[in-house]
Amino acid sequence: MPENISQTILIIGAGTWGCSIALELARRGHAGITVLDGHPFPSAISAGNDLNKIAEAANEPSSSDSDSDHFWNTIHSLSMHQWKHDPVFSSFYHETGFIMAAVGDDAYQECLDCANSEQSPLVHLNTEADFKSTMPEGVLQSSFPGWRGFWKRKGAGWVFAIGALKAMHDEASRLGVRFLIGDAKGRITEVLYTADKSAVTGARTADGVDHIANQTILAAGASSCQLLDFKQQLRPTAWTLAHLPLSAEEAHSYRNLPVLYGVDRGFFIEPDVEKHEMKICDEHPGYINPVVDPSTGQTNSVPFARQQIPLAAEQRMRRLLRETMPQLADRPFTFARLCWDADTADRIFLIDKHPDIKNIVVAVGGSGHGFMTSPAIGGLVADIVEEKNGVEERVKNMMRWRPEISVGRDLWDTQGRYGAGGKVMDLREVRDWTRIGE
Structure with a gap:
């Protein structure tokens, strides 16, 4: 028989959001909080296990x-206040x-639409000289062949992702x-329910332990979506990143750079201070694994960890470098x-009580905005657990359980993203992968 361990709150996932939820609940005085994750911390597949995020x-x-603008303005305002003022987060925002x-x-x-909605002063960039004026000589x-855009000098930058994740x-x-992490004690083999499936009672892990909780947070x-039927509301999507090494002297001269984000090219952020590496990302609508x-009989995208990327992604990163910093390409x-x-x-985030299953x-x-927010x-989440009205009803309603908008959902929808020929790509079709570090 499985061993039973009772606790008040069980959180499934020790990534960015799981750690944030655990921290806030503990700050509010909740006891008996357990977090389960099948990967060693920080998880190799956690999006927050990263050098930096915009x-x-x-x-x-x-x-x-x-509705969309109101949602993002509210969530970003709440987040940015903590990035600037909360002692756990404030040292990581640049x-x-x-x-x-x-x-x-x-x-x-897309750039123009964003610029037109901005209340902050912007510098428009239309020429080679305009772009070069944004960074040290x-x-x-x-x-910058064909490049056009704008420069937001204040109110934006980057956060040291892995540092913030560890701090939480x-x-x-x-x-x-x-925190119970690792393959045996943290990997969930099944979510546990009452006999009539009307309520969740906890989760069972690979070591045979049943973790019984009054409240479970997924x-x-x-x-x-491998643990709960989300009615097609989620599509696991992968993006691609690489690290570019710099010498100590180069890293010093590349400090305090503004983030450069090409909507149809990719982005880079200034190098980290320890390893002197710069994160490079190509921009595209995403890879999926159907x-x-x-x-x-439904087709879903299923995530998997891999510390390599499709060779085509590396080639797109090289193009980004050739068009911005060719000396590093x-x-x-x-x-x-x-x-x-x-x-x-x-x-829009999905943060809600399950409408049909209790507890x-x-x-x-996260939809690409998970770490920033x-x-x-x-x-x-703590407000939902405590049944408090921490945010207005309009915002709560947008985050509700809403399978009706996913009926007939197209797995290949680009969702307003650009780059890589303007299409979602199939990881099953990738034949050529990088062999970086091998």
Whole structure:
């Protein structure tokens, strides 16, 4: 018979959102919190296990905003307040500025739409000289063929992702949260239910232990839909990143750069201070791994960890470098991996009590915004657990359980993303992978 361990709150997933939720609940005085994750911390498939992420302040929320604008302005405002003022988060935010640009006309229209909605002052960039004026001499050595965009000098930059993830974990642990991680004691083999399936009672792990809880919170990122039927509300999607090594002298001269984000090219962020590596990402609508579920006949994308990337992704990164920093375009990368997230159909988070099953809250659907907004996620989920009205009903309603908008969902929907020929790509069709570091 499985061993039974009773606790008040069980959190499934020790990634970005799981750690944020555990931290906030512990800060509010909840005891008996256990976090389960089948991967060693920090997980190799956690999107937050990364050098850095883009962070950007939003406009002040207004009742006259569209629903989407109001949602993002509210969530970003909550998050940015903590990135700037919360002692767990504030040392990891770097306000270096943000450049948004594009080459293709459709992608450039996306830039213009963002620029037109901005309340912060912007510098428009249309020429080679304009782009080179944004960074120290010698960093940008390209002629920027076809590039157009704008420069947001304040209210944006980047956050040190892995540092913040570890800080959330460490502070939650100090406050009494118990993390059970690793293949045997943290890997969930099944979610546990009452006999009539009307309520969740906890989860069973690979070591045969039943973790019984009054409240279960599912925050396992792209892996969440392997544990619960989300009615096609989630599409696990992978992006690609690599690390470019610099010498100590180069790293010093590349410090405090604004983030440069090409909507149809990719982005880079200044190098880290320890290893002197710069993260490079190509931009595209994502990779998926379609697998047919034999029990339902539905096709779902199933995530997997891999510390290499498709060769085509590396080639796109090299193009980004040739068009911005050609002096680095042929330098070997030191690291690469797939980075998974879960897209909702409208790219709005899914944070809600399950409407049909008691005692479970879902906190999923980062949709590419998960880490930037992670300081706010803990509070949003804690309010649901405590049945508090922490955010207005309009925002709560947008995050509700909403399978009706996913009926007939197209797995190949680009969801407004650009690059790589403007299509979602199939990992099953990738034949050529990088061999970085081998």
